[in-house]
Amino acid sequence: MASNPCEEAKLSKKHEEILGKRVELLQKMESQYEQQKVRKKQQSLVSEAAQKRNAQLLQDLQELENRLRTKTLLHPDVINLETRYWASVEENLPAWERYFLGKGHPPVDEVRKSPGHRKQKEKNRALSPPQDKGRPPLPRTKSAM
Structure with missing residues (x-):
């Protein structure tokens, strides 16, 4: 396979470009994989926290239920x-x-x-002034004076 040195140089250059793109894509894939791992870890932490919170809420509800069942009777x-x-x-x-x-x-x-x-x-009525209704005013007691 004897080929032209100019053609070989072009092919070699194209080969280098392809290898460069391959390396670039591999790096992108690797960084995306790392980001995915981080997201997965964060999600698992959030999930664990939610499970703990739910377990605590369930325990609190059970305690309240028990307290209501054993409620002291009223007098x-x-x-x-x-x-x-x-x-x-x-x-x-x-x-x-x-x-x-x-x-x-x-x-x-x-x-x-x-x-x-x-x-x-x-x-x-005792504190307000008497209203004239055709009647004489009420006598005041001595304790009010």
Whole structure:
């Protein structure tokens, strides 16, 4: 195979270019492989951390479940009050139903208001100047002077 020295030089040059590109590609592949290894390691660390966190959350939930199961019972007086409260709510619910549905006013009249509310009104009347309603003013007690 006798060939022309000029052709041999061209082929040799082309061979060198191909070898250079091969080395370049091998280096790129190697760097990508290293990056992939790093990403994989980071991903495994993140996965391990998530597994530990999930295990801790599961353990916390189990502890809460156990605490709820072994919850101390309330004092009988408290249970009695709670039972009476809910019985009162169920008893008065029909009267309040229209109000809750937005179709009426609350079923509370002046007679049913709390004694504290009446006392406050009386105290306000005693402190405010008497209004002329055709009646003489109320006498003041000595303790108020």
